[in-house]
Amino acid sequence: MADYDLAIIGGGLNGVSVARDAAGRGLRVILLEQGDLAAAASSASSRLIHGDLAVLERRAFLRVRAALAERDIWLRIAPHLVRPARFVIPEHSEERPSWLLRTGLLLYDRLASRSRLPASATVDLTHHPIGNALKRPFGTAFEYSDGVVDDSRLVVLNAVDAAERGAVIRTGARCVRADRLDIWRLATIDRGHRQVVTARALVNATGAWTASVAETVLRMPLPSLRAAQMSQIVVRRLFDTDNVYVFQNRDRRLIFASPYERDFTLIGTVGHAFKGDPAAVSMAASEVAYLCDAANRYFRERVEPSDVIRTVSGANMVINPAARDGAMAFDHRRGSAPLLTIFGGDVTTSRLRAEEAVSRLTPFYPMSPRWTAKTPLPGGDFASDKFDDEVERARARWRFLGESEARRLVAAYGTRLKAVLGDAGSRADLGPAFGAELTGAEVRYLMTCEWARFPDDILWRRSKLGLTMLAPDREALAQFMKASA
Numbered sequence: 248m249a250d251y252d253l254a255i256i257g258g259g260l261n262g263v264s265v266a267r268d269a270a271g272r273g274l275r276v277i278l279l280e281q282g283d284l285a286a287a288a289s290s291a292s293s294r295l296i297h298g299d300l301a302v303l304e305r306r307a308f309l310r311v312r313a314a315l316a317e318r319d320i321w322l323r324i325a326p327h328l329v330r331p332a333r334f335v336i337p338e339h340s341e342e343r344p345s346w347l348l349r350t351g352l353l354l355y356d357r358l359a360s361r362s363r364l365p366a367s368a369t370v371d372l373t374h375h376p377i378g379n380a381l382k383r384p385f386g387t388a389f390e391y392s393d394g395v396v397d398d399s400r401l402v403v404l405n406a407v408d409a410a411e412r413g414a415v416i417r418t419g420a421r422c423v424r425a426d427r428l429d430i431w432r433l434a435t436i437d438r439g440h441r442q443v444v445t446a447r448a449l450v451n452a453t454g455a456w457t458a459s460v461a462e463t464v465l466r467m468p469l470p471s472l473r474a475a476q477m478s479q480i481v482v483r484r485l486f487d488t489d490n491v492y493v494f495q496n497r498d499r500r501l502i503f504a505s506p507y508e509r510d511f512t513l514i515g516t517v518g519h520a521f522k523g524d525p526a527a528v529s530m531a532a533s534e535v536a537y538l539c540d541a542a543n544r545y546f547r548e549r550v551e552p553s554d555v556i557r558t559v560s561g562a563n564m565v566i567n568p569a570a571r572d573g574a575m576a577f578d579h580r581r582g583s584a585p586l587l588t589i590f591g592g593d594v595t596t597s598r599l600r601a602e603e604a605v606s607r608l609t610p611f612y613p614m615s616p617r618w619t620a621k622t623p624l625p626g627g628d629f630a631s632d633k634f635d636d637e638v639e640r641a642r643a644r645w646r647f648l649g650e651s652e653a654r655r656l657v658a659a660y661g662t663r664l665k666a667v668l669g670d671a672g673s674r675a676d677l678g679p680a681f682g683a684e685l686t687g688a689e690v691r692y693l694m695t696c697e698w699a700r701f702p703d704d705i706l707w708r709r710s711k712l713g714l715t716m717l718a719p720d721r722e723a724l725a726q727f728m729k730a731s732a
């Protein structure tokens with residue numbers, strides 16, 4: 248008898264989504280991640296939860312409709328992590344004509360006809376706050392609804408939910424060999440120790456490592472797969488509203504500029520084919536310049552490459568680099584344990600992809616029906632339009648919380664905030680402070696309940712406090728985590 252029904256290699260969004268789905272359907276699941284959860288492509292997405300206008304332009308209407316339905320599911324099951332936003336496309340005389348944009352957005356509205364989000368609209372920028380940040384010539388813009396997500400927290404909360412449904416989540420556990428018999432026998436290096444686990448089926452969800460894991464760990468090379476990388480830049484906040492700006496660039500690519508962690512703006516995406524070590528994906532200077540130029544066509548405030556505070560890059564396998572489609576392959580030869588390979592695809596459709604992946608295993612196990620579309624992620628058991636009420640409730644209960652701090656905490660933990668802050672009556676009750684916001688209580692919670700082991704796990708994936716934390720506070724955090732491990 249195997250130790251587990253399903254072993255998953257890879258703790259990115261695809262791996263944890265499969266783990267959540269399968270654990271909730273009653274399978275005994277183990278997930279092995281060589282580093283931290285979301286350490287690779289899954290914390291480098293454009294953070295958009297959308298039907299994707301670029302896909303609409305390629306006339307993939309069914310795909311857009313499916314993604315819009317997923318967008319609305321996310322707003323229901325993860326109202327803390329996924330926030331609705333009004334996206335704004337300024338009309339540009341040298342780009343797509345206004346009739347085309349208007350028709351496209353009407354179609355977008357139709358494809359999202361069951362959504363509760365407001366429909367698209369035309370905005371006079373000369374009399375609207377969203378025009379303030381833009382250069383003068385832009386008189387009109389088109390506004391439509393989509394969503395923005397905290398991508399790395401989405402990964403972590405999928406893993407938390409999977410674990411609460413019985414899945415074993417092991418970070419710092421690299422799978423180095425997988426032998427395929429009538430069950431899988433996996434050798435792992437788990438925090439320096441060699442261990443063996445067995446499972447009835449295996450999922451290879453290793454993103455940009457998919458081909459190398461297939462070749463060297465599974466010894467079952469895949470037909471030639473290509474990798475692509477995507478990159479974004481983070482700059483200081485360029486505008487005061489909560490909108491996401493969508494800029495048409497000269498090469499017809501759509502460039503997004505979205506609010507990022509209160510004081511910053513995320514601008515992206517630019518991508519190209521990728522070769523090399525997926526653990527060391529970096530952005531070329533020409534790509535940084537490209538995104539700065541795109542922003543400078545529209546924003547009043549100039550952005551130079553020297554203003555870039557951080558670049559965010561990730562790589563994944565792709566079938567079609569232009570379409571960024573995800574892929575899934577199921578191998579179930581007679582007498583051999585099944586193997587599922589899953590990679591790429593948008594964040595928006597990750598839940599559905601995992602649901603379809605696990606459903607492929609139904610001939611092999613008795614399992615309960617699909618469930619993830621209706622069950623909130625941890626902390627997400629409130630209505631999307633009640634986010635502000637949750638913030639108010641948090642401030643009433645923990646009176647020492649400032650407005651923006653409460654917003655960050657509710658966005659991260661939702662209704663689970665009480666597990667982080669407990670009965671604290673003052674800031675001093677939360678233990679040592681690392682910078683303005685991070686406290687010992689939060690760090691302990693992240694180490695105990697969310698697999699945080701090192702400062703970067705907290706500063707860049709469980710939060711983005713690394714953007715503002717000073718070196719002495721980082722050092723103090725490192726010491727505190729070492730002592731608490």
Ligand SMILES: Cc1cc2nc3c(=O)[nH]c(=O)nc-3n(C[C@H](O)[C@H](O)[C@H](O)COP(=O)(O)OP(=O)(O)OC[C@H]3O[C@@H](n4cnc5c(N)ncnc54)[C@H](O)[C@@H]3O)c2cc1C
Binds near residue numbers: 454519
């Ligand atoms: C070019 C491109 C553009 C994209 N643009 C967007 C976008 O605009 N919007 C959007 O929503 N999404 C976008 N995405 C999708 C998104 O960023 C990711 O593809 C998605 O998060 C799924 O990631 P994953 O789980 O497949 O891979 P990853 O997040 O990379 O996870 C794979 C994990 O496997 C682990 N691993 C590897 N080998 C081993 C081993 N031997 N043992 C244990 N663990 C191992 C790695 O450490 C890693 O954490 C884009 C993807 C690509 C490729």
